[in-house]
Amino acid sequence: MSLTVSIEKRCGDFRLNVDISTGSGRSLALLGASGCGKSLTLKCIAGIERPGRGYIELDGRVLFDSGARVNLPPQKRRVGYLFQQYALFPNMTVAENIAACLRRMEKSRRRSRLEELLILLRLEGQRNLYPRQLSGGQQQRTALARILASEPQAILLDEPLSALDSFLKWQLEGELREALERFPGPVVWVTHDLGEARRNCRRVCVLDGGQSAPVTDLETLMRNPGTVAAARLSGFKNLVPVRPGGEPGTVEIPDWGLTLHCAAPWRAGVAALGLREVRPAEKGETDNVFPCQVLRVTEDLASLRAALRPEGALPGAPPLWMELPGGTPPAGLLRVRVSPADLLLLE
Amino acid sequence: MDWFPLYNSLRIAAVSTAVVFFLGLAAAYYIAKVPPMVKGLLDMVLTLPLVLPPTVVGYLLLLALGPRRPLGAWVLDTFGLKLTMTWWSAVFATVVVTFPLMYRTVRGAFESFDETLAQAGRTLGLSGAYLFWRVRMPVCRQGILAGTVLTFARALGEYGATSMLAGYTPGRTATISTTVYQLWRTDQNGPALRWVLVNLAISAVVLLAVNLLERKEGQGHVFNREH
Numbered sequence: 144m145s146l147t148v149s150i151e152k153r154c155g156d157f158r159l160n161v162d163i164s165t166g167s168g169r170s171l172a173l174l175g176a177s178g179c180g181k182s183l184t185l186k187c188i189a190g191i192e193r194p195g196r197g198y199i200e201l202d203g204r205v206l207f208d209s210g211a212r213v214n215l216p217p218q219k220r221r222v223g224y225l226f227q228q229y230a231l232f233p234n235m236t237v238a239e240n241i242a243a244c245l246r247r248m249e250k251s252r253r254r255s256r257l258e259e260l261l262i263l264l265r266l267e268g269q270r271n272l273y274p275r276q277l278s279g280g281q282q283q284r285t286a287l288a289r290i291l292a293s294e295p296q297a298i299l300l301d302e303p304l305s306a307l308d309s310f311l312k313w314q315l316e317g318e319l320r321e322a323l324e325r326f327p328g329p330v331v332w333v334t335h336d337l338g339e340a341r342r343n344c345r346r347v348c349v350l351d352g353g354q355s356a357p358v359t360d361l362e363t364l365m366r367n368p369g370t371v372a373a374a375r376l377s378g379f380k381n382l383v384p385v386r387p388g389g390e391p392g393t394v395e396i397p398d399w400g401l402t403l404h405c406a407a408p409w410r411a412g413v414a415a416l417g418l419r420e421v422r423p424a425e426k427g428e429t430d431n432v433f434p435c436q437v438l439r440v441t442e443d444l445a446s447l448r449a450a451l452r453p454e455g456a457l458p459g460a461p462p463l464w465m466e467l468p469g470g471t472p473p474a475g476l477l478r479v480r481v482s483p484a485d486l487l488l489l490e
Numbered sequence: 491m492d493w494f495p496l497y498n499s500l501r502i503a504a505v506s507t508a509v510v511f512f513l514g515l516a517a518a519y520y521i522a523k524v525p526p527m528v529k530g531l532l533d534m535v536l537t538l539p540l541v542l543p544p545t546v547v548g549y550l551l552l553l554a555l556g557p558r559r560p561l562g563a564w565v566l567d568t569f570g571l572k573l574t575m576t577w578w579s580a581v582f583a584t585v586v587v588t589f590p591l592m593y594r595t596v597r598g599a600f601e602s603f604d605e606t607l608a609q610a611g612r613t614l615g616l617s618g619a620y621l622f623w624r625v626r627m628p629v630c631r632q633g634i635l636a637g638t639v640l641t642f643a644r645a646l647g648e649y650g651a652t653s654m655l656a657g658y659t660p661g662r663t664a665t666i667s668t669t670v671y672q673l674w675r676t677d678q679n680g681p682a683l684r685w686v687l688v689n690l691a692i693s694a695v696v697l698l699a700v701n702l703l704e705r706k707e708g709q710g711h712v713f714n715r716e717h
Binding site for chain 1: 604609610611612613614615616620629
């Protein structure tokens with residue numbers, strides 16, 4: 144079972160250019176900041192929006208092929224779509240919402256399938272309630288039950304947890320994962336939260352400004368994001384413009400007036416440098432060590448966050464952020480070290 | 491008292507409301523999907539009868555349907571049917587005059603309809619017809635009902651275009667409004683007043699119905715927003 148998508152679409156100035164495949168790994172996270180084209184991609188897969196050109200295939204079935212003029216209507220795609228706001232029919236009860244989507248099934252089996260789904264998603268007690276009478280979690284479970292009732296071959300989740308507050312989020316995320324575990328087909332999970340992607344999906348694809356990066360696994364993305372957008376989503380705080388240093392194996396950071404050793408060889412197309420870990424230098428260390436002025440220190444829940452200014456930084460340059468596990472807040476002048484292996488060259 | 495005008499007004503209003511109900515729904519549904527330029531133009535043309543004097547509408551209709559006019563003459567030659575001066579000639583007049591009321595009210599209701607419901611429905615395998623009749627219609631129920639009641643009320647009271655197309659023949663084409671005019675013209679104030687009272691009673695009932703529907707709808711909106 145796999146879903147392959149290779150589409151282009153223009154929307155005014157915005158250009159969507161997505162190339163993804165779930166491969167054998169069932170769940171794929173589509174990761175990106177808001178406005179990067181995540182929802183548009185899902186809508187193209189589900190058949191709600193029409194791509195300009197390209198190709199969509201689900202489990203050997205062609206859903207869309209601009210070359211062969213194939214464009215299946217949403218009804219025939221068998222792609223379940225969980226909308227951000229769930230889109231339950233407000234004029235129907237929970238049971239009616241689910242039963243309406245059982246029409247693909249033989250009549251004799253509908254009754255028992257409805258009961259099965261109500262039990263599976265723990266909605267027996269709510270079967271006769273209307274969507275407006277349900278909690279956020281119950282609404283989400285109803286929407287999922289309705290999708291499962293329609294017997295899809297793939298499921299798309301459009302920021303499934305964004306409509307909820309953080310307390311509920313944890314609980315619902317677990318419930319969602321559990322409910323999806325039994326689903327045999329590909330699942331595309333759209334999110335802007337790296338943690339969410341990591342907990343629920345094995346594979347990930349970063350979408351930035353409508354362009355998709357190659358699909359990779361999460362550990363690889365975290366270890367080497369490759370692009371600025373991916374690095375930002377991976378939680379990198381220090382991202383600065385960079386150019387090759389005078390000697391081989393060095394890079395220059397003009398903003399901070401620094402030249403550092405870098406483990407990765409320089410390659411064409413590099414635009415920025417990501418600093419994975421910044422820490423105070425220990426005695427005797429001299430390589431990649433530089434003095435910084437401590438500008439301010441902010442206390443986080445379990446750590447300290449320091450804004451530093453490397454000596455020799457240009458006026459108006461962004462600060463260098465350093466996270467410390469706690470202890471005495473640093474002040475004055477501080478010697479700081481970044482390991483050459485922690486300098487990542489990004490496109 | 492001869493109740494024919496009441497009966498005639500009711501049947502004209504009922505037939506034209508039935509026609510306008512489906513025409514208005516179809517127009518509101520399909521015009522929402524056309525490009526903005528075309529939409530603006532269609533919108534203007536379809537709303538025109540609402541602001542034109544009914545006598546102008548009647549005049550324009552006679553230009554098309556009169557026995558010596560192209561369409562009227564053709565129907566007369568082919569089917570032996572005269573399109574004017576019968577009771578159902580008034581239906582042409584009331585359909586054109588009341589259409590904008592239905593169209594605009596339903597369009598308003600459709601515009602506030604959450605399109606993701608229809609999109610979700612389609613991904614769930616539900617047909618367009620199912621989604622229209624079982625989701626869009628029930629969700630927009632109150633707006634559609636209000637439009638229907640308004641259409642019926644307006645058709646019931648239509649005078650200008652009706653009198654031009656159907657004329658006034660007692661027992662054949664007379665409606666409440668043309669009867670009131672005829673009675674007043676011939677100085678029969680007593681009977682005229684009786685018909686005026688009948689008309690007032692009907693209008694009061696209709697307005698009450700519209701108000702009830704609108705109040706319900708208002709509550710529905712507040713309820714939805716809070717949840």
